[in-house]
Amino acid sequence: MNYKGYLIDLDGTIYLGKEPIPAGKRFVEKLQNKQIPFLFVTNNTTKTPESVAKRLKDEFDIHVTKNEVYTATLATIDYMKEMGKGTKFFAIGEEGLIQLILQAGFEWDEVTPDYVVVGLDSQVTYEKFTQATLAIQKGAHFIGTNPDKNIPTERGLLPGAGSLIAMLETSTQQQAVYIGKPEAIIMEKALEKINLPRSEVLMVGDNYETDIQSGIKNGIDSLLVLSGFTPKEAVPNLPQAPTYVLDSLDEWDV
Structure with a gap:
C-alpha cells in the first residue's frame, strides 16, 4: 500500500543513542525526494523540536525542520491547556x-x-x-x-x-x-499536525510497546523495524502483530 504520510520514531529507528542507523537516514531521504510528508513523533522530552532538528543535522546529516518534530512535551502542553x-x-x-x-x-x-x-x-x-x-x-x-x-x-x-x-x-x-506513545493523546495531535486521515498514514518504529501499540490502539497501520528495542526473537510471541515487520528500513519501498 502507498501511504500518503509517515509518523516516525527517532531513537532506535533513525539512530541508536549516539550511533547512526544508516538505513534510517536513507529512509528519510527517500520520503523527502518523493515529497511525502512525515512527522517525527518522539516520546523524548529532554530536547526541544529545534534541538532535535539541530541534532539530526549536526550528528546524523539528516536535514528537517522543527515543524517536522512532534514531541511528548508538545502533546503534554496541549493536554494541560485542554484540562484547564x-x-x-x-x-x-x-x-x-x-x-x-x-x-x-x-x-x-x-x-x-x-x-x-x-x-x-x-x-x-x-x-x-x-x-x-x-x-x-x-x-x-x-x-x-x-x-x-x-x-x-x-x-x-x-x-x-x-x-x-x-x-x-x-x-x-x-x-x-x-501522554506519549502509545496513548491516543499524542497520536490524535500528530494526525492533526500532519493533516492526514489515519487510514493514509503509517507509524514506523522499533518499540512494540510504544510505537507499534500506538498504531494498533489508534487504528493506524504500523511498521516494526528490528533496529532497536524489540528483538527479532520476540516477534512470533507478540500479542498482536504489527502490520509489517522488517529487519531494516532499506527493505521498505515508499
Missing part, C-alpha cells in the same frame, strides 16, 4: 520539558502545583521525587509524559521515563495520565 485545571506546575524532567512548559505560559510551583509532570531526567534526585510525591498527595494532577520503561542507547537499555513514573505511582498509590 490551572497554571501552576512542578516537573521532573530536563530543559526540553520544563522550558517549553514555561514558554507556554505555565508557572513553576514546587509546593502546591496544579500539575506534576514527570518525564525523563538524567539528573533526578530523591528530593525531586519527594516534592513530586507530596504535591500529588495534595491533589496535583499527575501526568506522565511517556511510558517508556527503557531507552535504547549504544550502552544498552537504560531506565526511561516510565521507570521514574512507576516510582511515583508506587509512592503516591496513584496512576499517572500518560
Whole structure:
C-alpha cells in the first residue's frame, strides 16, 4: 500500500543513542525526494523540536525542520491547556520539558502545583521525587509524559521515563495520565499536525510497546523495524502483530 504520510520514531529507528542507523537516514531521504510528508513523533522530552532538528543535522546529516518534530512535551502542553485545571506546575524532567512548559505560559510551583509532570531526567534526585510525591498527595494532577520503561542507547537499555513514573505511582498509590506513545493523546495531535486521515498514514518504529501499540490502539497501520528495542526473537510471541515487520528500513519501498 502507498501511504500518503509517515509518523516516525527517532531513537532506535533513525539512530541508536549516539550511533547512526544508516538505513534510517536513507529512509528519510527517500520520503523527502518523493515529497511525502512525515512527522517525527518522539516520546523524548529532554530536547526541544529545534534541538532535535539541530541534532539530526549536526550528528546524523539528516536535514528537517522543527515543524517536522512532534514531541511528548508538545502533546503534554496541549493536554494541560485542554484540562484547564490551572497554571501552576512542578516537573521532573530536563530543559526540553520544563522550558517549553514555561514558554507556554505555565508557572513553576514546587509546593502546591496544579500539575506534576514527570518525564525523563538524567539528573533526578530523591528530593525531586519527594516534592513530586507530596504535591500529588495534595491533589496535583499527575501526568506522565511517556511510558517508556527503557531507552535504547549504544550502552544498552537504560531506565526511561516510565521507570521514574512507576516510582511515583508506587509512592503516591496513584496512576499517572500518560501522554506519549502509545496513548491516543499524542497520536490524535500528530494526525492533526500532519493533516492526514489515519487510514493514509503509517507509524514506523522499533518499540512494540510504544510505537507499534500506538498504531494498533489508534487504528493506524504500523511498521516494526528490528533496529532497536524489540528483538527479532520476540516477534512470533507478540500479542498482536504489527502490520509489517522488517529487519531494516532499506527493505521498505515508499
